[in-house]
Amino acid sequence: MKELKERIQRDGQILGNGILKVDSFVNHQVDASLMDHCGQEFARRFAQLGATKVLTAEISGIAPALTTALHLGLPVVYARKTKPITMPDQVYLTLAPSHTKGRMVELIISPEYLAHGEKVLIIDDFLATGATILGLVRLAEAAGAKIVGIGALIEKTFEGGRAALQALGIPVESLASITSMDGGKIAFDGN
Amino acid sequence: MKELKERIQRDGQILGNGILKVDSFVNHQVDASLMDHCGQEFARRFAQLGATKVLTAEISGIAPALTTALHLGLPVVYARKTKPITMPDQVYLTLAPSHTKGRMVELIISPEYLAHGEKVLIIDDFLATGATILGLVRLAEAAGAKIVGIGALIEKTFEGGRAALQALGIPVESLASITSMDGGKIAFDGN
Numbered sequence: 001m002k003e004l005k006e007r008i009q010r011d012g013q014i015l016g017n018g019i020l021k022v023d024s025f026v027n028h029q030v031d032a033s034l035m036d037h038c039g040q041e042f043a044r045r046f047a048q049l050g051a052t053k054v055l056t057a058e059i060s061g062i063a064p065a066l067t068t069a070l071h072l073g074l075p076v077v078y079a080r081k082t083k084p085i086t087m088p089d090q091v092y093l094t095l096a097p098s099h100t101k102g103r104m105v106e107l108i109i110s111p112e113y114l115a116h117g118e119k120v121l122i123i124d125d126f127l128a129t130g131a132t133i134l135g136l137v138r139l140a141e142a143a144g145a146k147i148v149g150i151g152a153l154i155e156k157t158f159e160g161g162r163a164a165l166q167a168l169g170i171p172v173e174s175l176a177s178i179t180s181m182d183g184g185k186i187a188f189d190g191n
Numbered sequence: 192m193k194e195l196k197e198r199i200q201r202d203g204q205i206l207g208n209g210i211l212k213v214d215s216f217v218n219h220q221v222d223a224s225l226m227d228h229c230g231q232e233f234a235r236r237f238a239q240l241g242a243t244k245v246l247t248a249e250i251s252g253i254a255p256a257l258t259t260a261l262h263l264g265l266p267v268v269y270a271r272k273t274k275p276i277t278m279p280d281q282v283y284l285t286l287a288p289s290h291t292k293g294r295m296v297e298l299i300i301s302p303e304y305l306a307h308g309e310k311v312l313i314i315d316d317f318l319a320t321g322a323t324i325l326g327l328v329r330l331a332e333a334a335g336a337k338i339v340g341i342g343a344l345i346e347k348t349f350e351g352g353r354a355a356l357q358a359l360g361i362p363v364e365s366l367a368s369i370t371s372m373d374g375g376k377i378a379f380d381g382n
Contacts, residue, residue: 021277028278029268029304030253032245032260054223059249059269062221063257069223077220078250085293086212087219102276113220 001041001175004153005188007034014181018128018156019099026125026153027060038175039067042123042151045173046072049148051121053077053114055140057107057132064153065123072121077114079107079136088112092142096135099128107135109143116144127152127174130161137168154178157189192232192366195344196379198225205372209319209347210290217316217344218251229366230258233314233342236364237263240339242312244268244305246331248298248323255344256314263312268305270298270327279303283333287326290319298326300334307335318343318365321352328359345369348380 013021025031042064054076056065062078069076083091087110098105114120120140122133133150140147147170155161155174165172180187204212216222233255245267247256253269260267274282278301289296305311311331313324324341331338338361346352346365356363371378 015277019277023275023277023301024304025266027275028271028301029266030257030260031266032257033264035257036261059253059271062250062253066221066223066226066254066257067261069221070227073224075216075220075222080219080250082292084214084218086206086210086214101273110214110219113215 001038003034003037005176007031008154008176008178009186012186014184014186018159018181020154020156020178020181020186022154026063030063035063035067038064038153039069040071041175042068042173043071046121046149046151046171049121049171050119051148052119053121053145055079055114055120055122055136056124057081057136060125061123064125068121068123068151074121077109079109079139081105081107083108092139094135094138096131098132107132107139109139111143114140114143114145118143118145119148120145121148122150123152125153127155127161127172128159130164133161134164149173151175156181192229194225194228195367198222199345199367199369200377203377205375205377209350209372211345211347211369211372211377213345217254221254226254227258229255229344230260231262232366233259233364234262237312237340237342237362240312240362241310242339243310244312244336246270246305246311246313246327247315248272248327251316252314255316259312259314259342265312268300270300270330272296272298274299283330285326285329287322289323298323298330300330302334305331305334305336309334309336310339311336312339313341314343316344318346318352318363319350321355324352325355340364342366347372
């Protein structure tokens with residue numbers, strides 16, 4: 001998606017350890033209009049899947065998941081990383097490593113909002129190793145829901161996430177695929 | 192706002208300790224369409240303030256702040272509760288008590304995204320005691336920004352937040368004002 005790639009090229013910052021900082025338009029400050037366009041594009045790509053719910057993880061997944069849900073006319077559920085007191089005692093919980101936090105985090109969903117037989121579209125900000133998304137997949141499967149598609153704003157192809165998701169046999173779409181950040185330069189694939 | 196009040200009346204659950212659970216449409220599962228309508232209504236009410244940025248706190252403030260920003264054509268900044276490694280060492284940080292977590296939480300904003308002279312519209316999910324919103328006000332003031340308006344989806348008038356914000360002398364708008372949850376019944380004011 002041209003608009004997103006241009007924005008990453010202009011405002012993304014490569015930090016150490018393969019970290020791409022997009023805090024000025026995705027992760028701390030959010031460009032609402034860009035997120036809306038990304039949601040529209042996800043909705044277009046996933047329109048034929050018959051999804052009944054969009055699933056993401058707090059915090060950075062919320063903005064693109066919300067705009068995607070808006071354009072698909074679906075509700076969105078975001079997995080919590082700490083269990084609020086409003087959540088029942090019995091929950092779906094899994095652990096996933098967080099790249100930017102440098103530790104394992106919990107991903108928690110209440111059984112109230114993910115039902116057996118639902119068709120789930122997962123949307124997140126990054127597809128890197130795929131660890132967070134695989135955590136969401138485990139939660140959805142625990143609930144008896146079916147994953148029908150996975151979308152990420154930004155994929156770092158060199159971290160292997162797409163291969164890790166391949167066994168699911170479902171469409172995986174990213175709006176900007178970064179093939180290299182070597183030498184301080186961001187290179188995208190041809191899409 | 193009629194649509195929001197009706198939804199609260201239908202799906203809100205009163206838990207102990209004055210907690211209103213709205214996890215099925217605001218705080219865990221999000222009704223994207225309802226959030227969009229709420230954002231549109233905030234944009235209408237605050238259209239004349241000349242805001243340059245929408246400010247909120249992660250996590251539950253993100254959805255209504257994003258849709259408001261979308262309808263106003265503004266970026267949104269969400270204060271983080273933990274400092275990610277992408278954030279510079281020098282930040283604006285304040286503490287605020289969290290009602291649903293039962294402890295103090297940090298609210299952190301990078302100076303990169305809140306500049307001197309900006310006109311800030313604060314949007315959050317709840318206005319209860321006003322503690323979180325006052326935390327955001329302190330952060331904005333530390334950055335030399337000016338608060339021009341405050342909006343909350345749901346106000347619990349009996350927790351005194353509006354009085355706590357009165358000294359700011361700016362418009363405070365809520366889309367659903369709850370005057371009582373006594374006896375397991377939710378009562379709204381006339382607006």
